Amino acid sequence: MTATSSFSELKLPEEIQQALIDLKYSEQTLTQQESLPALLSGQDVAVKAKTGSGKTLAFGITLFNSMIEAHRNGHTGLYAMVLCPTRELAQQVAEQLRLLAKHYANTKILTLVGGVPIGAQVSSLVHTPSIVVGTPGRMMDLISRKHLDVSTMQSLVLDEADRMLDMGFSDQVDWILNGLPKKRQTMLFSATFGGAIEKITKQYLKQAKIVEVEENQAHASITQLAYQIQDNRTEYAVAGLLSHYQPQSAMVFCQTKHETQALADELAHMGFIVQAIHGDLAQSDRQQVLAQFALQTCNVLVATDVAARGLDLEQVDLVINSSLADSSDIHTHRIGRTGRAEKTGTAITLIFEHQKNALSKIEEDTKSHIPVKHIQAIRFHANRIVFPTHECVLVAGGKKQKISKGDILGALTKQAEIAGSDIGKMLITRDKSYIAVKQRSVKRALGYFRENKVKGKSLRARRLK
Ligand code: ADP
Ligand code: MG
Numbered sequence: 001m002t003a004t005s006s007f008s009e010l011k012l013p014e015e016i017q018q019a020l021i022d023l024k025y026s027e028q029t030l031t032q033q034e035s036l037p038a039l040l041s042g043q044d045v046a047v048k049a050k051t052g053s054g055k056t057l058a059f060g061i062t063l064f065n066s067m068i069e070a071h072r073n074g075h076t077g078l079y080a081m082v083l084c085p086t087r088e089l090a091q092q093v094a095e096q097l098r099l100l101a102k103h104y105a106n107t108k109i110l111t112l113v114g115g116v117p118i119g120a121q122v123s124s125l126v127h128t129p130s131i132v133v134g135t136p137g138r139m140m141d142l143i144s145r146k147h148l149d150v151s152t153m154q155s156l157v158l159d160e161a162d163r164m165l166d167m168g169f170s171d172q173v174d175w176i177l178n179g180l181p182k183k184r185q186t187m188l189f190s191a192t193f194g195g196a197i198e199k200i201t202k203q204y205l206k207q208a209k210i211v212e213v214e215e216n217q218a219h220a221s222i223t224q225l226a227y228q229i230q231d232n233r234t235e236y237a238v239a240g241l242l243s244h245y246q247p248q249s250a251m252v253f254c255q256t257k258h259e260t261q262a263l264a265d266e267l268a269h270m271g272f273i274v275q276a277i278h279g280d281l282a283q284s285d286r287q288q289v290l291a292q293f294a295l296q297t298c299n300v301l302v303a304t305d306v307a308a309r310g311l312d313l314e315q316v317d318l319v320i321n322s323s324l325a326d327s328s329d330i331h332t333h334r335i336g337r338t339g340r341a342e343k344t345g346t347a348i349t350l351i352f353e354h355q356k357n358a359l360s361k362i363e364e365d366t367k368s369h370i371p372v373k374h375i376q377a378i379r380f381h382a383n384r385i386v387f388p389t390h391e392c393v394l395v396a397g398g399k400k401q402k403i404s405k406g407d408i409l410g411a412l413t414k415q416a417e418i419a420g421s422d423i424g425k426m427l428i429t430r431d432k433s434y435i436a437v438k439q440r441s442v443k444r445a446l447g448y449f450r451e452n453k454v455k456g457k458s459l460r461a462r463r464l465k
Contacts, residue, residue, distance in 0.1 A: 005033055010040065013068045015104040016061060023099060029054035032061075035211045039187060040065060044205035046188040046197070049213040050336050051309070055189045056093055059157045060100045062187065064107075066155060067130065071106055077152035081180075082133040083173065085163040085309065087113040087283055088290065092312050093159060094133040107131065112148070114138040115283040122147050136164065136172035143179060154184045161190040162197055163309045167279075170196070177204050191309070192329040222339035224368055226349040226359055227375040234322050235266040237350055240378040242272065242300065245346065246386045247318035249293075252302045253334045254322050263322060264302040271382050274300040277307045287429065288394070292464060295425045295436040297392035305330055313337065321349040324358055328365035350375075390424040390436035392464040393445050395454075398431045402455055408435060416448035434464070 005027050007020050020026075028036065031053035038045045039062040049055055059082070067079045082097075084090040094111040101107040112121055112134030118141065125147045132139070132148065142148040156177070158164065164173060186205045190197050193212070201208050229237050238252055252267075254260040257278040264276035275289040275298045286307075292298040293313065301313075305325075319338045325331040331349070338345025349370065351359055356372070363370050397403050405426045412418045412435075424436030437445050442463055449461035 010036060010061075012061065012065055013104075015068065016064050016100065018103045019100045020061075022102060025057065029057075031055060031213045032058045034213050036061065038209045038211060042066065042185055044186045044208045045211060046190070046193075046201045046205060046208050047211045047213070048190055048193045049211075050191055051333055052312075052336060053213065055159070056096045057100070059159070059187050059189065060093075060097050062185075063097070063131065063155055063157070064100055064104065066185065067107075068104060070154060075152070075154070077128050078130065078132065078148070078150060079153065080131045080155035080157070081139070081150070081153055081176075082131070082157040082159055083136055083139065083164065083176070084133065084159045085135070085167050085169065086307070087115055087135060088286060088311055089160060089309075090133050090135055097131060097133065109133065112138050112142060118142070136169040136176060140172045140175055143176065150180055153181055156180060156184055156186045158186070158188045158200070160309055161188050161200065162192045162194065163306060165196045165200075167306060170200075173200070191333050192327070221344045222335055223344070223346045224335065224349070224370045225346070226351050226370050226372045227378065228353060228356075228372055229350050229375050230352075234350060235263055235270075236380060237375050237378070238263065238320055238322055239267060239270050239272070239380040240375065241320055241348055242267075242318075242386075243381045243384040244378045245318055245348075246384060247299075247316065247346075248386060249296060249299045249314075249316045250301070250318040250320060251308070251313075251316045251334075251337050252300065252320045252322055253308070253325075254302060254304060255326075257304055259322070260302050260304050260307075267300060267302070270380065271385050272300050273298050273388050274302060276302045278304045279307055287432075288434075288464065291427050291429075291432075291434040292392050294427055295390065295392055295434055297388050297390050297424075297436050297464070299386065299388045305334065308337070309333070315339070315345065317345055319345065319347040321347070324349060324351050324355050325362070328362045331362050332366055389438065391439055391442050393435045393437050393442060393449075393461055394464045395433040395435065395449060395459050395461045396431070397454065397457060397459040398429050398433050400431050401457055401459070403428060403433055403459075407454055408433060411452070411454055412437075412445055412448060415452065416444055418444055418448075 031049040035047045035058050063080045090113045108129040109131045110129040112132050114137050257280050260276050260278045264274050267274045277289050293301045316338050319335050335347035413420045418441045422438040422441040427434040
């Protein structure tokens with residue numbers, strides 16, 4: 001398919017174009033080029049494309065484009081629903097949509113996810129939102145208790161549909177979809193296209209246009225290797241690889257929640273600054289883990305495929321598959337965490353002797369070469385661990401308290417007189433601020449928050465471990 005590559009050629013409403021300019025998005029990604037013509041025509045579309053290819057913006061633009069037109073024709077009430085497999089993903093999607101909506105005042109976007117009290121969501125629904133983004137369970141609760149009226153809905157997005165099914169949401173998704181108005185646009189996004197995805201595509205999308213984004217050359221910037229390991233001491237192999245390759249940041253994939261936590265615990269025991277992310281973590285813990293990784297105050301993240309899927313993490317230098325992925329798609333997905341956006345990266349897969357055929361299959365499917373090496377040469381050296389350069393200071397105040405990055409930077413550099421170069425990245429959430437501070441200035445930063453107010457408020461601060 002030939003397509004335009006600049007957004008300006010899409011004839012989008014002024015409000016969207018301006019938001020894209022603000023966001024400094026000028027060229028479309030390949031996925032956007034291939035999917036937007038069909039999406040913008042209003043038909044049902046199923047898009048298969050890898051993570052990080054810009055799917056959120058593709059459906060975001062589509063939603064706003066048709067919603068703005070619907071509003072001009074008098075539409076009121078809920079316009080669109082986006083279903084996501086996890087809370088973080090729902091939050092990331094809502095954030096991206098809010099940025100796109102910046103120049104279109106007539107938008108209220110609500111995030112409706114589990115793990116937070118339903119009461120606050122119920123009261124926020126008193127003022128009808130135009131777009132809801134959430135997880136299937138909570139969405140179903142709110143619809144069935146009649147807090148969320150879907151009768152005016154005209155647009156539905158199933159984001160990361162494969163993960164949604166893998167996570168066991170298929171009954172909830174069925175229930176929700178069966179209760180939606182028939183006249184609507186349905187957009188499905190998935191990194192893989194298995195039988196179950198084909199089935200929901202057939203069942204719920206009308207004459208769906210299928211867009212499969214070719215991934216040739218996609219991994220040209222990733223160097224792949226496999227190491228054959230002999231026994232079950234995966235943790236020593238992983239520790240060895242981390243101390244040998246010395247990445248600034250790394251992601252390690254595991255199959256199960258249990259393996260993920262156990263491996264992270266082992267690596268922490270060996271001295272790495274490491275965190276685990278998997279489905280058993282409480283919402284607030286997950287947010288903390290992701291914040292620390294985003295700030296690079298933790299530089300090794302051990303994750304299950306499910307927990308990692310869809311998260312918009314920055315690129316890492318090294319991906320380690322602590323065991324071989326079950327499918328080529330999952331393998332591709334994992335290694336795609338490195339080598340993004342014109343950077344290069346390394347992806348290493350640990351395999352057992354009996355998995356050589358399975359590895360060859362992945363090489364064949366992904367048209368890549370993965371040389372197998374012996375792990376004996378790789379030894380763990382504690383003195384070769386790469387530590388983060390900054391530590392994380394957590395402040396108990398965020399956007400709700402009107403705290404901005406500028407406020408914090410100003411307070412810490414001007415009043416607390418910490419060198420600007422000692423303050424790293426910051427992340428401000430609704431009610432928390434995470435600040436990366438060089439170790440030597442952490443005490444001073446904590447002291448500052450103890451003794452001073454920011455924006456007129458005393459804010460508790462502590463070092464996050
Ligand atoms: P996916 O849903 O396909 O995994 P995302 O929608 O999360 O991918 O996008 C990945 C990243 O790429 C995001 O940080 C997003 O802001 C960025 N991005 C999306 N589209 C563009 C674009 N056209 N130009 C530059 N960056 C983009
Ligand atoms: Mg996505």
